[in-house]
Amino acid sequence: MMNDTKFTQDGNTLTVERTFDADLDTVWPYWTEAELLDLWWAPKPWVSKTKEMDFREGGRRLYAMCGPEGEEHWCLATYTRIIPKLSFSGKDAFCNEEGFINEELPVSTYTNTFTDEVGKTHVTVLSVYASEEHLKQIIDMGVKEGLSMIFDTLDEILSK
Numbered sequence: 001m002m003n004d005t006k007f008t009q010d011g012n013t014l015t016v017e018r019t020f021d022a023d024l025d026t027v028w029p030y031w032t033e034a035e036l037l038d039l040w041w042a043p044k045p046w047v048s049k050t051k052e053m054d055f056r057e058g059g060r061r062l063y064a065m066c067g068p069e070g071e072e073h074w075c076l077a078t079y080t081r082i083i084p085k086l087s088f089s090g091k092d093a094f095c096n097e098e099g100f101i102n103e104e105l106p107v108s109t110y111t112n113t114f115t116d117e118v119g120k121t122h123v124t125v126l127s128v129y130a131s132e133e134h135l136k137q138i139i140d141m142g143v144k145e146g147l148s149m150i151f152d153t154l155d156e157i158l159s160k
Contacts, residue, residue, distance in 0.1 A: 005148045012132050014108075014143070016125040018151045022158040024114055027121040028085050030154060031112065034061065040157055042066070043149035051097070057082050060090075062099045076101060087113040092127070106134035 008015040020027050030036045034053035041048040042065040049072075053061040059079045064072040076099050078090040093107040101107065108127040115122040125147075129135040 005144075005151050007144050007147075009135065009139075012129045012135050014127045014129075014135055014138070016127070016147055017122065019117065019120050019122045020151075020155060020158055021120055023119055024085055024116040024121045026158060027123070028114060030157070031114075031123075032088070034063075037061070037063075040150055040153040043146045044153065055079060055082070055088075060099070062095070064097070072097070074099075085114060085116075087111055106130065106138050108138070 004018075006017040008017075030040065032055045034050040037053075038048045038050050041063070045068045046065050048063055049066050050061060050063040053059075053063070055061070057079055061077045061079075062074070063077075064074045066072050074095050074097050075092065076095040077092050079088055080091070081087075081089040089109075089111040091107055092110050094102045094105040096102070106129050108129055110125060110127045113124045113126070115124075127135075129138065
């Protein structure tokens, strides 16, 4: 069953919510393990390719979203706080292949929260940007459409 992704904007903050049809023990690894993230963390026909991932406080994930024409858009997610099977927080930024942040593009401070709902898992992604303009830039780049697509892909994977 496909669930709708809910988006709420408030100033420089974007909140994204989605309920997945799988229990928390099943959903959590898809957000915290590189091999599983790479199965769904890019809107089709793009794919995710993790170069390095260290899921711990102080760790990071360096990955590319790779397009069908060979395009690569590199991103860096850092992890500042992890509460297993409840939440993790950090910063998310565009970067180069070595992980040097592109200062010309917005950076978000995020918190992903997971709520067990008896056989389902509700995920809330809270992203805070430096300004409303930075949030608008990310929205204009297609973040809502992209997240809806990747969450649909995760739903498809979890239903198998």
